[in-house]
Amino acid sequence: MTAPRPRLAVVLLNLGGPDAPEAVRPFLVNLFTDPAILRVPGFVRPWLGRLIAWRRTKAAQANYAFIGGRSPLLELTEAQGRALERALAGADFEARCFVAMRYWHPMSDAAARAVKDWAPDQVLLLPLYPQYSSTTTGSSVAEWNAAARRAGLDVPTRELCCYHSDPDFAQATAAAVRRAHDEARAALPADVPLRLLFSAHGLPESIIKAGDPYQWQVERSVAAVVERLGIDGLDHAICYQSRVTPQVWIGPSTEAEIARAAVDKVALLVCPIAFVSEHSETLVELDIEYREVAQHLGVPGYFRVPAQNSDPAFIAALARLVRAAEAGDRTLCSFAGARQCPKRHGDCPHGRQDAMPRARQAA
Numbered sequence: 035m036t037a038p039r040p041r042l043a044v045v046l047l048n049l050g051g052p053d054a055p056e057a058v059r060p061f062l063v064n065l066f067t068d069p070a071i072l073r074v075p076g077f078v079r080p081w082l083g084r085l086i087a088w089r090r091t092k093a094a095q096a097n098y099a100f101i102g103g104r105s106p107l108l109e110l111t112e113a114q115g116r117a118l119e120r121a122l123a124g125a126d127f128e129a130r131c132f133v134a135m136r137y138w139h140p141m142s143d144a145a146a147r148a149v150k151d152w153a154p155d156q157v158l159l160l161p162l163y164p165q166y167s168s169t170t171t172g173s174s175v176a177e178w179n180a181a182a183r184r185a186g187l188d189v190p191t192r193e194l195c196c197y198h199s200d201p202d203f204a205q206a207t208a209a210a211v212r213r214a215h216d217e218a219r220a221a222l223p224a225d226v227p228l229r230l231l232f233s234a235h236g237l238p239e240s241i242i243k244a245g246d247p248y249q250w251q252v253e254r255s256v257a258a259v260v261e262r263l264g265i266d267g268l269d270h271a272i273c274y275q276s277r278v279t280p281q282v283w284i285g286p287s288t289e290a291e292i293a294r295a296a297v298d299k300v301a302l303l304v305c306p307i308a309f310v311s312e313h314s315e316t317l318v319e320l321d322i323e324y325r326e327v328a329q330h331l332g333v334p335g336y337f338r339v340p341a342q343n344s345d346p347a348f349i350a351a352l353a354r355l356v357r358a359a360e361a362g363d364r365t366l367c368s369f370a371g372a373r374q375c376p377k378r379h380g381d382c383p384h385g386r387q388d389a390m391p392r393a394r395q396a397a
Contacts, residue, residue, distance in 0.1 A: 039128045041128050041153065043189075045134050046131055046133050048311070051137075053108065062094060063084055070172060070176070086278075110313075111133050114131075114349065119131050136174045142178045149182075149187060159178060160355070161196075162310050166375075171195060199369075200355065203369075204255070204262055210339055215303055228303055230268060230269065232273070233275050233306055234273075235309070236276055238283055246379065246382070247379035249284050252272065252307060253272065274286070276319060301333065301335030303337045306320060311343055
């Protein structure tokens with residue numbers, strides 16, 4: 035009699051998004067009261083976070099109105115989960131994907147209960163954030179761990195912390211960029227230059243200075259993709275979008291790079307390098323708001339690389355990472371087996387792990 039295959043629950047960690055106009059404000063409250071996002075004293079955070087959410091609700095609802103009043107992120111993430119299950123169908127373990135959103139339903143408590151009901155032998159946390167940040171993967175993992183404790187889910191759990199320049203992820207992204215680049219080049223007059231603009235969600239500069247490796251990892255993602263594109267003399271740049279607070283944020287901003295393109299009289303192809311699913315930052319911010327800025331400033335062409343969504347090459351890259359993690363041949367740096375980030379980036383799983391022996395020795 036054949037022994038049953040071990041069960042692996044793959045928990046897809048993502049941001050989440052409002053599923054109706056009336057969900058926008060509670061979604062924003064959840065976002066801005068997260069200690070990983072709003073880094074102020076705890077006694078200030080609840081009221082300040084609600085104030086920020088209240089002030090941003092009307093504008094956010096207007097943005098979501100452009101895409102039907104709701105975020106498509108849940109449906110796209112569920113589709114990625116189904117595609118990943120199919121890609122893992124021939125593995126020597128049985129995999130089922132579960133979705134745990136950070137700021138809107140289904141959140142970690144519901145996902146943890148569903149995972150417990152399925153009774154897996156192992157759990158693998160798979161963030162749909164290619165680059166690690168304490169504000170995204172770190173916050174999602176912390177919330178999952180708390181939810182798992184509340185659900186009484188006591189199962190061996192591993193975390194894929196990042197895959198910023200995993201070869202298969204970089205190749206899949208480069209293939210999408212190449213297709214979009216060829217289409218943009220064909221649509222432009224021969225004498226109009228084309229610049230590839232890699233746009234990532236921004237962060238306050240203070241978070242990076244505190245040791246967050248996100249910006250370094252974004253730069254590694256871009257370098258890996260550009261290398262695989264192999265386009266001689268490729269004009270490209272990195273920029274950051276979605277600033278939401280008056281603090282100093284990492285730069286240059288996407289708006290500044292659009293303005294520079296107008297001065298240089300070059301067309302733009304924008305690649306959302308830190309997003310693997312379409313959502314408001316791509317469908318509204320990149321496709322509508324920044325396109326209007328580019329047209330207003332006289333940029334001679336504006337094009338965008340689509341997010342990966344369920345692209346087969348991207349799903350295959352995730353499947354390989356899952357297989358490697360299940361086999362136990364990867365450490366916290368999921369695609370390389372050894373720490374990738376320089377030690378100055380201490381606000382990551384490896385950095386905190388490295389600091390534990392020193393903390394115990396000091397105690």
